[in-house]
Amino acid sequence: MESTTMRRRFDSVEASAMVSDLRVTFDSGKTRSYEWRASQLKALTKLTEENEQAIVQALNSDLSKCETEAYIQEIAMLKNSCKGALKELKRWMTSEKVKTSISTFPSTAEIVSEPLGVVLIISAWNYPFLLSLEPIIGAIAAGNAVVLKPSEVAPATSSLLAKLLGEYLDNSCIRVVEGAVDETSALLQQKWDKIFYTGNGRVARIVMAAAAKHLTPVVLELGGKSPAVVDSNIDLKVATRRIIAGKWCCNNGQACISPDYIITTKDYAPKLVDALKTELEKFYGKNPLESKDLSRIVNSNHFGRLTKLLDDEKLSGKIVFGGEKDESKLMISPTILLDVPRNSLMMREEIFGPLLPIITVDKLEESFDVINSGTKPLAAYLFTTNNKLKEQFVMNISAGGLVINDTALHLAINTLPFGGVGESGIGAYHGKFSFDAFSHKKAVLYRSFFGDAAIRYPPYTNTKMRLLKALIGGGLLGIIRALFGLS
Amino acid sequence: MENYSSLERDVRDMRAYFGTGKTKEATWRESQLKALRKFLLENEDHIFKALNNDLGKHQVEAFRDEVGTLVKTLNLAIKSLKQWMAGKEAKLPRIALLSSAEIVPEPLGLVLIFSSWNFPFGLSLEPLIGAVAAGNSVVLKPSEMSPACSSLLTSVLPSYLDSNAIMIIQGGPSLGELLLKQTWDKIFFTGSARVGKIVMSAAAENLTPVSLELGGKCPALLDSLTSSWDREVLLLKVAVKRILVAKYGACAGQACIAIDYVLVENSFISTLLPLLKVWIKKMFGENPKGSNSIARIVNKQHFLRLKSLINDDPKVKESVVIGGSFDEDNLFIEPTILVDPPLDSAIMTEEIFGPLLPIITVEKIEDSVGFIKSRPKPLAIYAFTKNKSLQKRMLDETSSGSLVFNDAILQYVADTLPFGGVGESGFGKYHGKFSFDTFSHHKAVARRSYYTDFWFRFPPWTLNKLQLLEVAYNLDYIGMLLVILGLKGSKRRLINQDEKLHDKQF
Numbered sequence: 006m007e008s009t010t011m012r013r014r015f016d017s018v019e020a021s022a023m024v025s026d027l028r029v030t031f032d033s034g035k036t037r038s039y040e041w042r043a044s045q046l047k048a049l050t051k052l053t054e055e056n057e058q059a060i061v062q063a064l065n066s067d068l069s070k071c072e073t074e075a076y077i078q079e080i081a082m083l084k085n086s087c088k089g090a091l092k093e094l095k096r097w098m099t100s101e102k103v104k105t106s107i108s109t110f111p112s113t114a115e116i117v118s119e120p121l122g123v124v125l126i127i128s129a130w131n132y133p134f135l136l137s138l139e140p141i142i143g144a145i146a147a148g149n150a151v152v153l154k155p156s157e158v159a160p161a162t163s164s165l166l167a168k169l170l171g172e173y174l175d176n177s178c179i180r181v182v183e184g185a186v187d188e189t190s191a192l193l194q195q196k197w198d199k200i201f202y203t204g205n206g207r208v209a210r211i212v213m214a215a216a217a218k219h220l221t222p223v224v225l226e227l228g229g230k231s232p233a234v235v236d237s238n239i240d241l242k243v244a245t246r247r248i249i250a251g252k253w254c255c256n257n258g259q260a261c262i263s264p265d266y267i268i269t270t271k272d273y274a275p276k277l278v279d280a281l282k283t284e285l286e287k288f289y290g291k292n293p294l295e296s297k298d299l300s301r302i303v304n305s306n307h308f309g310r311l312t313k314l315l316d317d318e319k320l321s322g323k324i325v326f327g328g329e330k331d332e333s334k335l336m337i338s339p340t341i342l343l344d345v346p347r348n349s350l351m352m353r354e355e356i357f358g359p360l361l362p363i364i365t366v367d368k369l370e371e372s373f374d375v376i377n378s379g380t381k382p383l384a385a386y387l388f389t390t391n392n393k394l395k396e397q398f399v400m401n402i403s404a405g406g407l408v409i410n411d412t413a414l415h416l417a418i419n420t421l422p423f424g425g426v427g428e429s430g431i432g433a434y435h436g437k438f439s440f441d442a443f444s445h446k447k448a449v450l451y452r453s454f455f456g457d458a459a460i461r462y463p464p465y466t467n468t469k470m471r472l473l474k475a476l477i478g479g480g481l482l483g484i485i486r487a488l489f490g491l492s
Numbered sequence: 493m494e495n496y497s498s499l500e501r502d503v504r505d506m507r508a509y510f511g512t513g514k515t516k517e518a519t520w521r522e523s524q525l526k527a528l529r530k531f532l533l534e535n536e537d538h539i540f541k542a543l544n545n546d547l548g549k550h551q552v553e554a555f556r557d558e559v560g561t562l563v564k565t566l567n568l569a570i571k572s573l574k575q576w577m578a579g580k581e582a583k584l585p586r587i588a589l590l591s592s593a594e595i596v597p598e599p600l601g602l603v604l605i606f607s608s609w610n611f612p613f614g615l616s617l618e619p620l621i622g623a624v625a626a627g628n629s630v631v632l633k634p635s636e637m638s639p640a641c642s643s644l645l646t647s648v649l650p651s652y653l654d655s656n657a658i659m660i661i662q663g664g665p666s667l668g669e670l671l672l673k674q675t676w677d678k679i680f681f682t683g684s685a686r687v688g689k690i691v692m693s694a695a696a697e698n699l700t701p702v703s704l705e706l707g708g709k710c711p712a713l714l715d716s717l718t719s720s721w722d723r724e725v726l727l728l729k730v731a732v733k734r735i736l737v738a739k740y741g742a743c744a745g746q747a748c749i750a751i752d753y754v755l756v757e758n759s760f761i762s763t764l765l766p767l768l769k770v771w772i773k774k775m776f777g778e779n780p781k782g783s784n785s786i787a788r789i790v791n792k793q794h795f796l797r798l799k800s801l802i803n804d805d806p807k808v809k810e811s812v813v814i815g816g817s818f819d820e821d822n823l824f825i826e827p828t829i830l831v832d833p834p835l836d837s838a839i840m841t842e843e844i845f846g847p848l849l850p851i852i853t854v855e856k857i858e859d860s861v862g863f864i865k866s867r868p869k870p871l872a873i874y875a876f877t878k879n880k881s882l883q884k885r886m887l888d889e890t891s892s893g894s895l896v897f898n899d900a901i902l903q904y905v906a907d908t909l910p911f912g913g914v915g916e917s918g919f920g921k922y923h924g925k926f927s928f929d930t931f932s933h934h935k936a937v938a939r940r941s942y943y944t945d946f947w948f949r950f951p952p953w954t955l956n957k958l959q960l961l962e963v964a965y966n967l968d969y970i971g972m973l974l975v976i977l978g979l980k981g982s983k984r985r986l987i988n989q990d991e992k993l994h995d996k997q998f
Binding site: 310 | 511513552553555556564582587593595600601641644677685688689693696697699702726727731733734776777843865874887889892893896898899902905906907908910911914915916918920934935936939940945949950952953960961962966
């Protein structure tokens, strides 16, 4: 099977032809059968199992991602999702019978899931394998034809995906388009039945505006400043390790759900800083720039961006740990800053890197105001043993997802919807939520010819009015009374 | 002329009020829903009068389609509120690192609802019910094209509700534009695709999620309804009545889910037409204009639009077999039926939204499937047939917001069915609990305790840890034991690792 990588310039004409092609195939009904969907999911599983080393190599090339992260956070996650989807597919595809009431009596009704048609998935660079294929699982399970546009900022993974998807999956229904802004723009001009985008808010606006021209529904998986609030009544060592796991063990902080910054009390901050220093040294050694377990900064663009954040005048003297950089290796070491001013650059945009600012407050309750003064993040974390504080946190902090006493883990639970709110995004996926994101839930009502209530039809009379009222609000007694003309 | 200078400030105030948390309280939500119900029950007569003024709707039609359905929805919402507000537990996998996981619904914040003129109470208040039940602050803009109804909503309803959190504001397109410039947490729009695109484009600037309830050409197919020959006539009579009321009885066809056109086998036309004539007379009377059994056209612009659908094309005009008279002074069009107008004429390419019913003949009724499939996805498809294989083909091969067998429009009152479109007919859904959900954010909440993590969750990474993670991930407990005991080898070699970092066991 030929690779579907486009070698010629991929412009609007090409994009339009591709979409037409896929639409014809979709209309033929090919993608709708259980057999087709299951076969593609099995092929995806096989693709992952048979090419593990190549995937690990590509991720290492694009991000200097270590094998363990590549395996656990991308490959194993993907395999599990495939397995889960295969196991549940029949159940997901079964229509849902729903109860009907006296208002439509006699009738039966169901909700039928059907594919939307031809969908576009635009992926990101930080988990380039996972964020390309996880949505594809949902799209295929739901019976759609798919075009995937992987991120050009992770070129080795992009071309590996193009090659492998071309070899393992049904090219008449699933295509990959590699490229950058031009190719993405050409794709966005077309009419899709759904667009699934993972990335940042700026480009998300462009995607949604393009979708608006065709009334295309979208899922936008974005980011934000995910805060971690740390109380003083905790098991500090465990909490610290979990914070590190969510930050630097996730692509060196370049993950949408990494704890972006910490809020803790002025009194507790020094203890937290010490604990972080101790554990960080255990994890990455005395020379973290040399550690093979830390991803590099993806490119010089982002390296420059992060350097600028660090060089902010407002942050002079605030670095309490790390701050080492090696531009030749695009490495920045785990860096902690204490008492960062709220109006510094670092606190105004999503960091997406190995810098961890700590904001201090007098009382921990003030942290809620700090968080709510910003836009709604993708995730928010709280470390405490105070049950009242936990409930207040859940009630008052709005974010895509919340985790109490850990970070990032909710991503791995596929019975939880994964997605943002407000600036952190629209829609959700994972598990059945992926299937639903790419489905149309069609309402189907089966009516009998009997029990035809004359009260529905003109000519309209007072009796009919009475009966209608009774039918809608009156309950059985009311109906009987109305029928006998007693109301 | 409305003065909108305070709009920005009002919206800001409403957002601040939402921030106090008042609208999240169950008691607040319940009080607002009960107040809405009180408004409907106490102002029924005013509502009927307003609907009669704006659209010439008969009182019974108004009750059946608007007041009655709203009361039904309110009863359901008040009864179900606590259940809807409760978090839902999420099942955890066996290697539960979490102590609990749940999905907690929360309000989005400040939402904007744009309503439409054809069911001005229904389409304003059904979304409002969902928004309030979900705990949001709401700004509602009813349509200026149904002015008596909008006035009633703007002047009387606010006295029943908490005006700090719910604002109802009248105006035209310029108000609409001004509203779109503000920041919202959700926009719910009912109307045309043209304006829907404008709304979504404006929403994109703030990444505001939207629901678009649009329209389309909702087709009905009418099969021969033979089961036993002596019952055919009875079934056909019921089908005809249902089709007629779903066209002329639904705001004179000015409804997004009204039957737009009908498909029948050409051998059936001679049986069908006389039946239609008879039942139009029986249901709507000799003087439908006077008796209000059929509503009026909303305004002169739409009246002339409908008139030109017939008069502008001689072939279309020729195809009129019943009705066809237009009373401009009274904005009344009598029930009109056409047979086989040209498929490329405006009446067959645009949504009709009026009391003109084209009947398109096909060779075999099964041809309807291809006919419908080749056109944009409508809000509803109606299939009058007892043929099980045709039913299955309709279900599997066509796509629409909803699909109804042997009836029409009724899906609107079924609370357990999602109401919304797909493709050109829109996206998003509401009614029943779907209304609550559409105005909620479903927040994932995961909790852990402080029991120690597996040591292999953290770097420095070694082959051993990778192995353990691998087996843990696959819920392979035996494997875990074997690895820990050093009894399970690995085909893996860690790439990019110094030799000395390999675990000494291997």
